[in-house]
Amino acid sequence: MKIGYARVSTLEQNLDRQIDQLEKEGCERIYSEKISGTKNNRPELHRMLDALRAGDTVIVSELTRLSRSQKFLIELVDKFSQTGVNIKSLKEIWLDTTTPHGRLIFSVFAGLSQFERDSTHLRTLEGLAAARARGRKGGRPSVDHKKIELALKLYDSNACTVSEIIKTTGISKATLYTYLKQRKK
Secondary structure, eight states: OEEEEEEESSTTSOOHHHHHHHHHTTOSEEEEEESOTTOSOOHHHHHHHHHOOTTOEEEESSGGGTOSOHHHHHHHHHHHHHHTOEEEESSSTTOBTTSHHHHHHHHHHHHHHHHHHHHHHHHHHHHHHHHHHTTOOOSOOOOOHHHHHHHHHHHHHTSSOHHHHHHHHOOOHHHHHHHHHHHHO
């Protein structure tokens, strides 16, 4: 199925040109919205992504309609690849994964996406190792056991509400309930 996606950034702008191009291209369903391309939380884009099935082709008038962010565009391209969805840009004729040349370009995008994920993971591991070498360790700071004992005593006394206990001791509600659960066991 050919599925079109059209987007303009402001309410004053018009979608007609893009919709005409997508209809001419034979799109059976067109998702359109008026919202900035820098926002990743776009309702129509997400509706389209949820509706896509293997073998579908997403057609856009130009890649900037999908995303203004290179990172998000690479994530979308990767998601399409994983689900067996083709993509075709009418302006960037080199991007048409229904052709062998387009699939080659698409695989380069997917490779860049994987490279970025691997690089981020490696930088994270290197940062953790550097912190450990300096005597620091990750994770949440430990909670003062005297504060926990006080919180549990206040809880057992029924003299204070949970809100009052967390204000008095400075521990979080989640921490209080975690220690209460541990005590029951």
